[in-house]
Amino acid sequence: MTPMEPTGAVRQSAEAAVQVSTVVPDVALEHRRQSERRVALAPELVTIRDLKMHFPVIEGALFSKEVARVKAVDGINLTIRKGETLGLVGESGCGKTTTGRCILRLEHPTGGEILFDGKNLVDLDQKSMQALRQKIQVIFQDPYSSLNPRMKIGEIISEPMKVHGTEPNKAARDARVAELLRLCGLDPKFADRYPHEMSGGQRQRVGIARALSVRPEFIICDEAISALDVSIQAQIINLLEDLREQFGLTYLFIAHDLSVVRHLCHRVAVMYLGKIVELADCDELYSNPLHPYTQALLAAVPVPDPDLERARAHRIVKGEVPSPMNPPKGCVFHPRCPLAVDCCAKIVPEFRELRPGHWVACSVI
Amino acid sequence: MEAGQVKRLKGRPYSTDDERREVSRLLKIDSLQTYFFSAAGVVKAVDGISLDINQGETIAIVGESGCGKSVSALSILRLVADPPGRIIGGSIRFRDRDLLKLSEEEIREVRGKDIAMVFQEPMTSLNPVLTIGRQLTETMEQHLDMTHDQAVARAVELLGMVGISDPARRLRQYPHHFSGGMRQRVMIAMALCCEPKLIIADEPTTALDVTVQAQILELMKDLTQRLGVALIIITHNLGIVARYADRVNVMYAGRIIESGTAHEIYHHPHHPYTLALLRSVPRMDQPRRARLDPVEGQPPDLSRLGAGCSFHPRCGFAIARCASQSPPLERIDGGDHLAACFEADNVAKSMARSS
Numbered sequence: 001m002t003p004m005e006p007t008g009a010v011r012q013s014a015e016a017a018v019q020v021s022t023v024v025p026d027v028a029l030e031h032r033r034q035s036e037r038r039v040a041l042a043p044e045l046v047t048i049r050d051l052k053m054h055f056p057v058i059e060g061a062l063f064s065k066e067v068a069r070v071k072a073v074d075g076i077n078l079t080i081r082k083g084e085t086l087g088l089v090g091e092s093g094c095g096k097t098t099t100g101r102c103i104l105r106l107e108h109p110t111g112g113e114i115l116f117d118g119k120n121l122v123d124l125d126q127k128s129m130q131a132l133r134q135k136i137q138v139i140f141q142d143p144y145s146s147l148n149p150r151m152k153i154g155e156i157i158s159e160p161m162k163v164h165g166t167e168p169n170k171a172a173r174d175a176r177v178a179e180l181l182r183l184c185g186l187d188p189k190f191a192d193r194y195p196h197e198m199s200g201g202q203r204q205r206v207g208i209a210r211a212l213s214v215r216p217e218f219i220i221c222d223e224a225i226s227a228l229d230v231s232i233q234a235q236i237i238n239l240l241e242d243l244r245e246q247f248g249l250t251y252l253f254i255a256h257d258l259s260v261v262r263h264l265c266h267r268v269a270v271m272y273l274g275k276i277v278e279l280a281d282c283d284e285l286y287s288n289p290l291h292p293y294t295q296a297l298l299a300a301v302p303v304p305d306p307d308l309e310r311a312r313a314h315r316i317v318k319g320e321v322p323s324p325m326n327p328p329k330g331c332v333f334h335p336r337c338p339l340a341v342d343c344c345a346k347i348v349p350e351f352r353e354l355r356p357g358h359w360v361a362c363s364v365i
Numbered sequence: 366m367e368a369g370q371v372k373r374l375k376g377r378p379y380s381t382d383d384e385r386r387e388v389s390r391l392l393k394i395d396s397l398q399t400y401f402f403s404a405a406g407v408v409k410a411v412d413g414i415s416l417d418i419n420q421g422e423t424i425a426i427v428g429e430s431g432c433g434k435s436v437s438a439l440s441i442l443r444l445v446a447d448p449p450g451r452i453i454g455g456s457i458r459f460r461d462r463d464l465l466k467l468s469e470e471e472i473r474e475v476r477g478k479d480i481a482m483v484f485q486e487p488m489t490s491l492n493p494v495l496t497i498g499r500q501l502t503e504t505m506e507q508h509l510d511m512t513h514d515q516a517v518a519r520a521v522e523l524l525g526m527v528g529i530s531d532p533a534r535r536l537r538q539y540p541h542h543f544s545g546g547m548r549q550r551v552m553i554a555m556a557l558c559c560e561p562k563l564i565i566a567d568e569p570t571t572a573l574d575v576t577v578q579a580q581i582l583e584l585m586k587d588l589t590q591r592l593g594v595a596l597i598i599i600t601h602n603l604g605i606v607a608r609y610a611d612r613v614n615v616m617y618a619g620r621i622i623e624s625g626t627a628h629e630i631y632h633h634p635h636h637p638y639t640l641a642l643l644r645s646v647p648r649m650d651q652p653r654r655a656r657l658d659p660v661e662g663q664p665p666d667l668s669r670l671g672a673g674c675s676f677h678p679r680c681g682f683a684i685a686r687c688a689s690q691s692p693p694l695e696r697i698d699g700g701d702h703l704a705a706c707f708e709a710d711n712v713a714k715s716m717a718r719s720s
Contacts, residue, residue, distance in 0.1 A: 029653075029654065029655040031655070032655050091574035091575065091576065091577075092574055199663050199664075200430075201663065202663070229429035229430055229601065229664075230429060230601060230603070230642060230645055230646055231429060231641065231642060231645050231659060231660035231664075232429075232659070232663075233645070233646075233659075234645035234646070234647075234657040234658065234659030234660070235659040235660075235661070237647070237657055237659075238656060238657055238659060241656075256574065256575065258575070258649065259646065259647045259648060259649045260647055262647060262649060262653065263647035263653060263654070263657065264647075282653075283653070286649065296576055297575060297576065298649070299579075300575040300576045300578065300579040301575055301604065301649060302579075302582075302602070302604030302605050302607060302608045303604055303607065303648065303649055303650045304603035304604045304606075304607050304631060304643060304646060304648060305607055305631055305632075305648075305650055306607040306608070306610075306627035306628050306631050307628060307631075307632070308607075308650055309604070309607045309608040310608070314579070314583065316576070316579045316580055316583055317576050318580075320544055320546055320547075320577060321574070
């Protein structure tokens with residue numbers, strides 16, 4: 001291959017792209033951009049301030065004592081606006097799921113506050129939290145273990161309505177179940193079936209229908225599509241987008257698949273070892289990643305194009321995520337960081353706004 | 366690359382491409398059929414697949430869960446549990462022997478020695494009650510007639526090669542002392558220990574994080590290239606395939622529906638399923654799209670496959686004939702690119718139009 005060829009190919013494809021966009025303007029994409037601009041001005045729905053979730057490690061049965069602490073989430077700050085989808089990405093053990101569980105109060109945070117509609121969830125007693133859970137729902141990762149195998153699909157979907165008393169009448173509940181199933185792309189007849197009779201994609205649709213049953217405002221999607229096959233993933237992503245549009249939902253989208261997050265989210269926060277290392281608008285983060293960890297993550301994702309893949313330089317980050325029980329001093333990423341200098345081992349980098357809306361925790365850049 | 370490694374006999378040039386391929390061919394699977402016999406009926410998990418792999422080559426088998434890709438891999442080493450599974454037809458020639466005709470003793474000699482496997486779940490495929498050292502040396506003592514001390518020395522060397530620091534100490538540790546990525550490194554060391562000619566890696570990085578996944582894949586690529594080992598990667602991840610495979614086989618419902626070089630498959634797909642797979646994933650190398658194009662419907666139930674192409678109920682290109690006749694895997698333009706579709710030309714045109 002001569003060095004001229006790629007340039008020619010690039011120019012050609014750029015021309016083709018221009019042609020496509022002038023001949024057929026992408027109405028849907030323009031619509032999406034508009035909604036993104038609208039979301040950027042919307043009021044804050046969830047505000048997380050200095051959230052900490054430390055799990056004690058206890059040894060000894062009789063004279064048990066705390067020997068260490070796992071700092072799963074260690075002082076994070078986030079805001080989620082109404083109608084927004086915020087992506088929370090990172091590798092396993094970085095604390096992204098724990099953050100979600102703290103918002104749902106499935107864990108009781110050890111510090112900080114979580115404001116939802118102005119109420120601090122951390123201080124709420126069980127009873128008022130229970131009432132508030134109607135507005136905050138969750139879709140779990142594993143569609144096999146998150147549905148009770150002994151309950152029929154109809155019972156699974158109507159359970160939250162019974163608990164929260166939103167539809168006290170059985171006939172009304174059944175009608176709502178049928179409506180929800182249809183909404184999620186399933187036949188209403190599925191209400192009489194059991195989870196084992198359905199495929200993974202269908203079960204995940206049931207999980208979504210259950211989350212929607214009590215008309216929530218905010219849904220936490222915890223790796224909601226990770227367990228599904230590629231062709232089914234696209235179906236569920238489109239469904240989540242349609243529902244967001246139709247009901248004005250706000251999502252916290254927890255995932256490790258960076259290409260899916262790019263497609264679905266308005267803003268993205270990158271977590272590493274219990275801390276947020278970078279936060280920016282989706283397009284900004286992917287086109288201009290600033291933190292070395294974000295850069296490493298993006299470089300590690302293989303792209304489905306063999307020519308591009310083989311031409312691309314692969315800078316692979318060394319080592320593995322250290323234990324959150326004994327995180328590195330200073331910047332938590334410094335032992336693996338290609339840019340690390342002496343001071344990184346001593347000083348905890350400040351989370352600062354380098355450009356409008358683009359926050360980074362790194363002292364080198 | 367594979368042709369370069371074969372020594373040409375002096376004074377006898379290759380007459381045809383086919384002949385040259387014959388010389389370097391390592392494994393040839395021909396019309397393999399593996400069925401599972403259950404109370405609910407016969408599940409045709411692998412229904413007549415054929416593929417070749419040359420020395421030192423990396424090929425990929427791509428497909429979604431339940432398409433038969435793992436069963437194909439297990440069939441090569443005859444690891445399919447019988448009952449309920451049984452290989453009912455076809456042949457698997459490894460160098461000059463048909464693996465399906467070997468006795469139980471003989472196939473044990475092949476397993477781990479000539480053909481090694483790396484499984485998806487490093488936690489469940491390592492024995493939790495034996496040390497890493499014991500598990501590594503056992504294979505070598507069994508297959509290579511080594512003394513224990515020789516095997517230990519080689520195990521230390523292998524662990525160093527796969528990037529585990531302080532190997533002598535790590536040998537005495539148990540699998541639970543290792544992280545997921547480290548366990549997968551141990552699995553690779555184990556696969557390499559008898560210097561196999563072929564490694565089958567079944568979803569080797571699916572359980573791992575992206576940065577660790579990249580490390581493991583680079584390690585496998587380096588080692589297979591350096592040692593001249595052929596590699597079959599089984600995966601559902603189209604990105605991994607693009608980066609590492611020379612040839613790609615796409616499976617759907619127990620059959621290979623398209624096969625070709627990575628470039629051909631990704632840039633000139635001729636089967637609607639391949640095209641749909643490529644379009645259904647959000648891509649980082651392209652501008653963001655407003656909507657994804659999913660493959661509608663569900664994959665078929667392999668125990669109730671009807672006549673005709675198994676993809677036709679989900680296919681946008683289907684014609685009347687697709688419901689009654691099953692398209693054979695045929696050469697496109699007389700080359701190495703194969704596709705099983707009556708409408709292959711239309712699919713290719715549609716791809717050309719869209720890109």
